[in-house]
Structure formats: C-alpha cells, structure tokens
Amino acid sequence: MSIRSDYHMHTHHSGDSKAPMEDMIECSIELGLEEICFTEHLDLDYPTCYDDLPPEPFTLLPGPYREEYEKYKAVYGDRISMRFGVEIGMQTQVADQNNSFIEENGFDFVIASIHIVDGKDPFYADFWEQDTIENIYKKTFDTTLENIKCFDNFDVLGHLDYVCRYAPAGDTTYSYERFKDQIDEILKYLVSHDKGLDFNAKILSKDPNGMPNPCPAALKRFKELGGKIITIGSDAHRPEKIACGFDRMRDIALECGFTEYYTFEKRNPIAHKL
Numbered sequence: 001m002s003i004r005s006d007y008h009m010h011t012h013h014s015g016d017s018k019a020p021m022e023d024m025i026e027c028s029i030e031l032g033l034e035e036i037c038f039t040e041h042l043d044l045d046y047p048t049c050y051d052d053l054p055p056e057p058f059t060l061l062p063g064p065y066r067e068e069y070e071k072y073k074a075v076y077g078d079r080i081s082m083r084f085g086v087e088i089g090m091q092t093q094v095a096d097q098n099n100s101f102i103e104e105n106g107f108d109f110v111i112a113s114i115h116i117v118d119g120k121d122p123f124y125a126d127f128w129e130q131d132t133i134e135n136i137y138k139k140t141f142d143t144t145l146e147n148i149k150c151f152d153n154f155d156v157l158g159h160l161d162y163v164c165r166y167a168p169a170g171d172t173t174y175s176y177e178r179f180k181d182q183i184d185e186i187l188k189y190l191v192s193h194d195k196g197l198d199f200n201a202k203i204l205s206k207d208p209n210g211m212p213n214p215c216p217a218a219l220k221r222f223k224e225l226g227g228k229i230i231t232i233g234s235d236a237h238r239p240e241k242i243a244c245g246f247d248r249m250r251d252i253a254l255e256c257g258f259t260e261y262y263t264f265e266k267r268n269p270i271a272h273k274l
Contacts, residue, residue, distance in 0.1 A: 117163070
C-alpha cells in the first residue's frame with residue numbers, strides 16, 4: 001500500500017461512531033500509515049424526524065475533541081502524524097454558523113459535505129419517497145452547487161456523489177454521464193476556487209469491487225478540468241475500516257490521471273506521490 005495517509009475518519013466525537021480515538025490511532029499504526037486526520041462530524045440543523053438518533057446527534061463539541069486529540073498526539077506523535085480536522089455538513093441556512101465554527105477552532109483540514117437534501121438524509125428510506133430517483137439525484141447535485149457557492153471555508157468537497165450509496169436496492173440510474181451537466185458545474189466551481197475532492201473509499205469496506213465516491217468518471221473529469229487536489233480517506237467509523245481498499249483507490253486515481261494525493265497542515269496542502 002503506497003498511500004500512507006487516511007484523511008477521513010471518525011471517532012466517538014461523531015454522533016454516528018463509538019470508536020475510541022486511541023483504537024483508531026493504534027490500528028492506523030499497525031497498518032503502516034504515516035499520517036491520519038480525524039474529521040469529526042458537525043451537521044447543524046440535522047433533521048429531528050429519525051427516532052434511532054439522539055437529539056442533535058451531530059453537534060460537535062470542539063473542546064473535548066481538541067483535548068483528546070492533543071493528549072494522544074503527545075503519546076503517539078513520534079510514531080504517526082496526526083491532524084485535527086472536521087467534516088462540515090453543508091446547509092445554506094447554517095453557512096454562517098459553520099464558518100464561525102471553523103474560524104474559532106484552528107482546524108488543519110476541512111471537508112464540506114452534503115448529507116441533507118430538503119430536510120432529509122439519503123441514508124433513510126423516506127428520502128427516496130419524495131420524488132423519482134432521477135429527480136432526487138438532480139436535486140442533490142443542485143443543492144451541492146448552491147451550498148459551495150455560499151460556503152467557501154473548506155478544503156475539499158466530501159464524497160461528491162454520496163447520495164448513490166443509499167439508492168434503493170437494484171437501482172442503476174446513477175452514472176457520471178447521466179448527470180454530467182450538473183456534476184461538471186460543481187467540478188468547474190471547485191477548480192476555479194482551488195478546492196479539492198475527498199476521494200472516499202467507504203463503499204469498499206463492504207464491497208471491494210464497489211464504486212468509490214466520487215465515481216471514477218467524475219474523478220477523471222475533475223482532472224481534465226484542471227483539478228489538482230485529492231485527499232484519500234476511508235470514512236472509517238471503526239478501526240477495522242481504516243484504509244479500506246486503498247490499493248484499488250490508488251489504481252483508480254492513477255488511471256484518472258492523478259500522480260499525487262494531498263495531506264493538509266494548518267489548511268495548507270502538501271503533495272505526496274501516489
């Protein structure tokens with residue numbers, strides 16, 4: 001495995017993970033990683049309609065998160081580089097709050113993601129009951145473009161086509177080509193504003209032959225349009241998911257024309273050869 005940095009992972013500081021931070025660090029070291037970045041969730045104004053979640057499940061407490069991060073950085077810093085990151089859930093009505101949160105907390109790295117469209121989460125079945133699947137995809141990409149135009153304080157766009165992970169069983173309507181016009185507008189905006197993409201391996205922890213996010217065709221198009229920065233992350237919420245599928249991720253990135261991937265320190269990108 002030549003990719004030595006996992007730049008998307010979560011611990012118990014995220015509402016959808018129970019993983020101890022120390023376990024994530026130790027597993028990363030065992031896998032031979034040289035650098036990791038914790039990217040805990042902040043999803044303000046997350047919908048309250050889901051009974052399996054506590055109230056405000058993705059409200060991140062930066063104080064305890066920073067304290068534990070610094071504690072383990074002191075313990076493990078001579079064995080692995082650690083970075084302090086966040087995954088911001090974008091919604092236009094909380095853009096100013098998200099920006100203030102980032103400015104106040106000195107993150108090394110910021111992922112901006114779309115997890116909510118029209119007040120619902122694609123993870124849940126009711127999301128897919130709102131409209132036709134094709135219209136839902138179109139709405140999701142329109143929402144993504146709208147949000148990155150009103151919220152600029154991020155380094156990479158998270159899992160661009162995340163929505164396709166949770167499409168109803170048997171659905172095959174998603175492809176870059178089918179939604180090319182909308183996806184290209186997103187990619188062009190990212191390129192023109194020196195933003196990167198989170199190349200996200202989460203699906204590969206369940207299906208080694210699955211399609212990462214963004215799909216290879218969209219990643220290749222990003223490169224063709226002048227895109228430069230990609231970070232590579234497992235989106236692990238448990239230690240055993242760290243660095244999942246990274247050999248395949250490297251192969252795809254190379255096939256799409258990339259020769260480097262990036263890490264960040266104090267919001268500054270650092271290139272590494274694939």
